[in-house]
Amino acid sequence: MSDPTGTGVTLKISNVTKRFGDFTAVEDLSFEVRAGRVFGFLGPNGAGKTTTIRMIVGITAPDNGSIELFGEHVSPHLQNRIGYLPEERGLYKKMKVVDQLKYFAALKGMASSDAEKKIDFWLERMKLSEWKTKKTTDLSKGMQQKIQFISTVLHDPDLLILDEPFSGLDPVNVEFMIEVLSEFRTQQKTVIFSTHLMETAERLCHDIILINKSRKVVGGSLREVKESYGKNLIAFRGMGADNLISDRTFVEKVVSHADEQELHLAEGVDSQQLLRALIESGAEITKFEITEPSLNDIFIEKVQNA
Amino acid sequence: MRKFLAVVKHEYRKVVLKWSFLIGTLLLPFLAACFAFVPLIIFSLKGEPSRIAIADPTGKILPRLEKNLSAERMVEKAKKAAKDSLTKIDASQEEKMRNNAAQFMQEFKLVQYEIAGRDQDEIRADLLEKINGGEINAYLLVPANFDSPDARFEFRSRKGSDFVSNSTFKDALNDAVRSQRLAEANISEEKLAQLSAPVNFDAKGIDERGAEKDSAGVFIASFVIGLMIYIMLAIYGQQILGAVVEEKETRIAEILFSSARPFELMLGKLVGVGLAGLTQLAIWVGTASILLGFLALQTDFQAILASVPTITPIMVVYFLIFFLLGFFIYASIFALIGSMVTTVQEGGQFAFPPMMLLLVGFYFSFAVIRDPNSSLSFWTSIAPFFAPITMPVRIIAETPPVWEIALSIAVNAAAIAGLVWIASRVYRVGMLMYGKRASIPEIWKWIWQA
Structure with a gap:
């Protein structure tokens, strides 16, 4: 029906x-x-x-x-x-x-x-x-x-x-x-x-x-929408990476959570590129995960930037 | 159509199943019944009789007084007063009060006081003692020279403020003394009654066929009809206003509008509430017929009934038609107001103009009663807003030609079509506008927008 x-x-x-x-x-x-x-x-x-x-x-x-x-x-x-x-x-x-x-x-x-x-x-x-x-x-x-x-x-x-x-x-x-x-x-x-x-x-x-x-x-x-936003977001936990993370050519924005950080990659930067750079810099990485943005993130970004 | 009927049923039940409907429906016939029956009940109630000692040295006044205050005479008087109060509407306020007072029947017990050679002061002292002892309630000293114009009748009572008994007693005494004086002047009571009878002024209105009707009865009947329609329109108009505002205030309108067309919803509401009003009227018309039928069996009331103008079935039909016309006119205005305001209180303020219009119509009905054939009566009984009240009044007072009634119905039906159209346009938009009351220019826009 x-x-x-x-x-x-x-x-x-x-x-x-x-x-x-x-x-x-x-x-x-x-x-x-x-x-x-x-x-x-x-x-x-x-x-x-x-x-x-x-x-x-x-x-x-x-x-x-x-x-x-x-x-x-x-x-x-x-x-x-x-x-x-x-x-x-x-x-x-x-x-x-x-x-x-x-x-x-x-x-x-x-x-x-x-x-x-x-x-x-x-x-x-x-x-x-x-x-x-x-x-x-x-x-x-x-x-x-x-x-x-x-x-x-x-x-x-x-x-x-x-x-x-x-x-x-x-x-x-x-x-x-x-x-x-x-x-x-x-x-x-x-x-x-x-x-x-x-x-x-x-x-x-x-x-x-x-x-x-x-x-x-x-x-x-929901999948499509998330994927179209999802490639530039990384959940990160580690030590000695502060310099690299605050480098705006790599990371556009850092959102700190309780025990990890959410990294928004700068435009044109690939996640693998960042990972290599982190390893080369000698940082101690305990978590590096490509995540999807939450609908909340998309909502806030889209509405704020409008 | 099914949805429309669902709305009609819903609105009808909402009104009829409320306590206020039951109470309102019962109250009016009850009040009417009170007017008819309460005097009867009061007549049958007998309070404690007043015991009055009469010191009458002449022995001539007491027998006459006793006769005048006898039970049969009192009943006769009460009945006459009851009839007068219904038919003599042109009586002065004072006269009316006296009539009403007379309806409260008194019982007097007269005790002959043995003078036995005592003088005035001794008698007075003795009687006062008896009053204080509770043996009697009052005394009357009849002067020996009752014939002379300055004769003084001394009446002392423990119930001095009981003006009803006092005036009844006074009237009876007056009659008794007058008869005695006439008797002494060799004029019989009958002769005097004959000589002083008022002229018989036979005032009756006639219709175009020359049939007579009682003008006082017509006045009351027209007034009652006008008042009844006025009250009904005011009550049921407010009912519509309240129902519309409730649906807007509680946001039920949004759900309703997603289920049925606004026009269906509004018209269903008007028809449902209108039917509820019609139900109430039918109950009243029914009880009134039963009541009149019952009264007709009581021989005492036939004189009163004769003065009630004959109400034909066609008049009842006209009455219901004009009630409905008035209802739809005012209900659509109230529906419009309900959909433009945001709260019941605000609705109350905006209900003022249509209520005034209704009141003006009611006032016009007095002009119609006084002169049903004047051009003012003609125009107000054709004009929308007023005709629903004035035309039924006119029909009772002096039925106009059928073409005038038909014209009035047509004009008012056209007004309803226009008003319902406007109201439904406003309703459709207004019901979904929350937050603030709509302004007149906004409403004007809503009416014309697609």
Whole structure:
């Protein structure tokens, strides 16, 4: 079901631009999300993530460009196949949990008998069964988050869009949610999620896109992205190498960690070149490892240098 | 369509399943019932009778006083007062108070005081002692010369501030003394009643077919209808405002908009809440019919019922139509306001202009009641915003030609189409704008943007 057109592409965004008056929220953005993959939509606050997501779920329309979902142009009837958990989210304060969930399910076109079964299943899953007939005001913040998550997945969507899904959750619940998301991955559902938490993105995502100031900065599979940054980073531990390390013709930047240093090679310098020079200088090397940059490093570098 | 119905159902349940709905629905018929039944209940309540010693050296006043204060006479008086208070709406405040007072039935026990040759001061001392001993509550000294204009009737009571009993007693005494004076002047009571009867001023409005109706009854009925629509529109308009602001404030709107079209959501909300209002009206119309039916069986109330203008089923239909027209006009304005503000408090401030508009419509209904055929009445009962209140009032007061009613419905339906369109444009954008309240130029832009 997640790939009815056989193209393997759930979402295709082509040259999309969205303006609000003089402000351009999204400019000439293009990317694809492949079916059955977890896609990380990354970027600092105000980069245009929420605007893009709103266009995907059909809340707003792009000024230019096109958005194709499941091989069709976005239209209201596709909304039933999307589960959307907004960053800014809430529940009806004085309504019973089960009634709210039923209403959200009905809005996604579910029959009420189906909804009832699914609600019981998910409340059980989230260990919230005894809260079924309680009102929102009786629930803790974390419980409310889980109820909101249930409302997103209740109708068994083919595409799940989660905007900062972990904010406000304690670590135990974050782990629990990640576990649930991993199941979606195995069911060949497509997940798009936006987050600031690069560690989480790194754990969960197959593919990422990083946008900043309404434009795409970098995108592709996590592997590709990392590899394109990864050849000039060395984890180093040793003695008597200070002279060489502080030589800017070899090493552009040194980041000191507790018991090792992270060396960023200068442009045009090969890691093997540096290793030879270190050996020749007589330094005592206990660790010399070519590492990948973390997503966090890439994020910070790309956003700072922009 | 299915989603639209889901929204309607959701909004309907949200209103109807609340305690406030139940309380509000019960309260109005209850208050109405109070007006009808409380006097009846009060009549049947008998407090402790006032024991009054009458020292009547002439022996002529006491029997008449006893007759005037008899239980049968009191019931008669109370009924007349009850009827007057319902039908005589042009009575002065003082008159009304007296009427109301008279409805509280008193019971008096008169004790003949044996004078046995004692003089005034001895009698007074003896009676005061009896009052202090609790044997009696009050005494009346009838002067021997009650005939003369300056005769003084001395009445002393422990319950001096009980103006109700005092005035009842005073009226009865007045009547008794007057009858006695007339009897002594050889004029019979009947003769006097005949001579001093007020002219029968038969004032009734007539409609174009010459059918008569009672103008006081028409006034009350029109006023009640106008007031009811006004209150309903204010309550249900605020309901819409609150519901919209809640969805915006809690950010539920974002989830809703990713599931259904904003237009569906807004219209569903209006229809759902409107149906809830209609439900409440239906309950009231139902209870009112039952109540009137019940009263019609009580012979005591037939005179009152006769003064209530006949309300035909078509009038009820018109009434419901104009309620709905008014509801959609004001509800769409309130939905618009709800989507442009950020908090309930802010919404309250912005609710002021439409509430004023509603109030002006209610005030116009007085002009309509006074002269249903004036050109002011004509225009206000056609104009949007006012017609939902003034037209039903006009229909009760003096049903206008059908084409005027049809024109009013058409004009207001067109206004609704326009307002719903504008409101939905603002709603669609405003619901997702967090942080600050939208300015008028911004709203103008939202309306026209694609």
